[in-house]
Amino acid sequence: MTTGGLPSGVRKAELVAALSLATDLGLGLPEEHVLRQTVIARRLARLAVLSAAQQDAVFYTSLLAWVGCVADSHEMAHWFGDDRRLRAESYAVDKAGLPMLRFLVEQVGRDAGPARRLTAIGRFLVAGGVGEAMGSMITHCRTTADIAERLGLPDDIGRALGQAFERWDGRGVPGRLRAAAIDPVIRVVHVADDTEQHxxxxxxxxxxxxxxxxxxxxxxxxxxxxxCAHADEVFDGLDAVSAWQSVLDDGSPAESPALTEDELTDALRVFGDYADLKAPCFLGHSAAVAALAADAAGRMGLPDADVTLVERAALVHDLGVHGVSSGVWDKPGPLSAGEWERVRMHPYLTERTLARVPQLAELGTLAALHHERLDGSGYPRGLRADAMPITARVLAAAVRYRTAVEPRPHRPAAEPAAAQTLLRADAAAGRLDGEAVNAVLAAAGHRVRRRPALPAGLSPREAQVLGLVARGLSNRAIAAELSLAPRTVGSHVEHVYTKIGVSTRGAAAMFAMRHGLVGDPVQG
Incomplete structure (x- = not known):
């Protein structure tokens, strides 16, 4: 649910730049690799006297060139264990012929013992592992071009992205182009990518x-x-400047208007699909969580703005999974302590990916709460109820339900009835919010005991708040009573007053008594 055609305040250039930070996670490289690569690419494009249109294409092509790398993470993890390490270390070699073959063979079974490693190398060579690794590059290009198309970028950018693994000498993938036949835009990006890392x-x-x-x-x-001739100009201040500011302030295309609210939501759907590419078991997860969470938020009577916030946060909540090797997500057995610690960090990585764009920072903050629990048993921060607004409670319940009914390598999918039991147990134990659980279960099609309809469109939580307001409790006291943040209570009070058409506590008390909504006295 959005406000349609109104401007969102988020430019397409900012959105694509934020996505590049998730790409850094997938590449196993330090944050801002892709941004620094883009600074180099833009400077090189000017030196090469590319046209203004081509220079704009360099901007988007550079930021998106490696976004599809996650499409082959599952296959790479199958052969090499840690797909992120493989990509990071590949910058050390000329990726063709014997040097590339030697590099790949050295990576196979790298963490296994000598006997198992020899067996793995034999399988890799005999079972077509080399061809699979090369073929995955084509998948990468197709995925990247698809993302560019869904983000509404021009066709010429998609064409350049489709040549991401071609080489000047014609020994690239798929190997149909060589030399000047390769788009000059992607040729610039090729040079900038490896140059930045070295x-x-x-x-x-x-x-x-x-x-x-x-x-x-x-x-x-x-x-x-x-x-080489203009190294001082190409690398000038690269280690001192903020790559984010340099790219967006000095290097972004002049024509980058703000997306509309609907366009922003559609773009965030692309982000969600991108997150889910990390492992086959994740496919469709983010979109399903978003639909469930938005439906549940609407059933709870949350304001339209909060429903939109929940939906968008759900779409992007798993961007941080790219910071964890697919070998971990695909593991059929128990995780080691180190693997589990990395998994626990993925919500934080989501938050950091979105933090640079002010309008997306709120989404990132909310998205990072999807594994937190009211009793402090969640992760990554172990927050408690007073730090979890109702939007976060809905998101947490929706993620819990959808994760339960989806298969994972270490367990089969739960039947809906079993997932319902899990959520009910979490609510009874104080881990999940009971009202949010009821709304999520209802949105998922479960029969939930219906409460009598409340007057003036009040939600159950708002009726609770109204009863306590009527008894003269301050926002801070209500927050303590209901385990909510004072700011959340203030928002509830504002919505209640608007819905029942009053502006004073006395008038609110009259409305509450008339409709039987006066709360029980709080024992001091």
Missing amino acids: HRAGGVGAATAMLRSRRGTEFDPDLVDLV
Whole structure:
């Protein structure tokens, strides 16, 4: 539910830049790799005298070029264990021919004992692991182009993204193009990507040495010569500037209007699908949680703005899963202490991914609460009830239900009746909010005991708050009584007064007595 065509205040350029931070997680590289790569790419595009349209295309192509890397995470984890480590370390090699084959073989079974590793390498070579690894690059390109299309980017950007793994010498994937036949936009991005990583690790000397070693093979020789001849300009202040500000303030296309509210929600659906690509068992999870949570929030009588907030936070709640190896998500047995600790951090990684855009920061804060519990037993922060607004309680219940009814490598999917029992037990134990659980179960199609209809469209929580207001309790006292944040209580009081058409406590008390909504006295 959104306010339609009104501007959201979020520019497409900001949205794509935020998505690049999730890509950093999937690549196993430090935060802002893709942003720094984009700074280099924009500078190189100007040096190469690309047209203004091509320079704008470089911006989006650079930010999105590796977003599809997660599409093959499951396959990479199958052969190599840690897909994030594989991608991070691949920057050290010229990715073609014997160097690439040697690199892949060295990665197979890397964490296993000698005997098991030899067996794994044999399977990799005999069972077509090399072909599968190369073929996954094509999947990557298709996924990336699909994301660009869904975000409403021009066709020329999609075409450039489709050439992400072509090479100057024609030995790329799928290997249909070579040299000048490759789009100049993606040629610039190719150079910028590896250059950033080598510059970060070893400075200008390491970056230019790498470029010279791959001149005319992996990279356009003219672009390599430009970087080497103008290294001071290309790398100027790269370690001192904020890559985020540099990209958005100095490098983003001039034409990047704010998305409408509907467009923003649609774009966040893309984010949710992107998160779910991390593992086959996640497919469709984010969209399903969003539909369930939004329905539940509406049933609870939350304001439209809160319903939209819950829906959007649900769409993006799992972006942080890219910071965990697919080998962990796909593991059929118990997690080690280290693996479990990484899993516990994924809500925080979601929050950090969205924190740079002010209008998305609120979503990130809410999304990061989806595994918190009212009794403090959740993660990553172990927050308690007073730190969880009703929106977070609805999201937590929706995530719990959908996760239960979806299969995971270590267990089968629960039947709906069993999932209902799980949620009821969590509510009884004080882990989940009972009202939120009822709303989620009703939204999921379960029969829930119906309460009598409340007057003026009040939700059960609002009726509770009204009864306590009528008895003269302050917002802070009500917050303590109901285990809510004072700010949440203030919002409830405002909504109650608006719904029943009063502006004073006395008038609210009259309404509460008339309709039998006076709360029990609080024992002091």
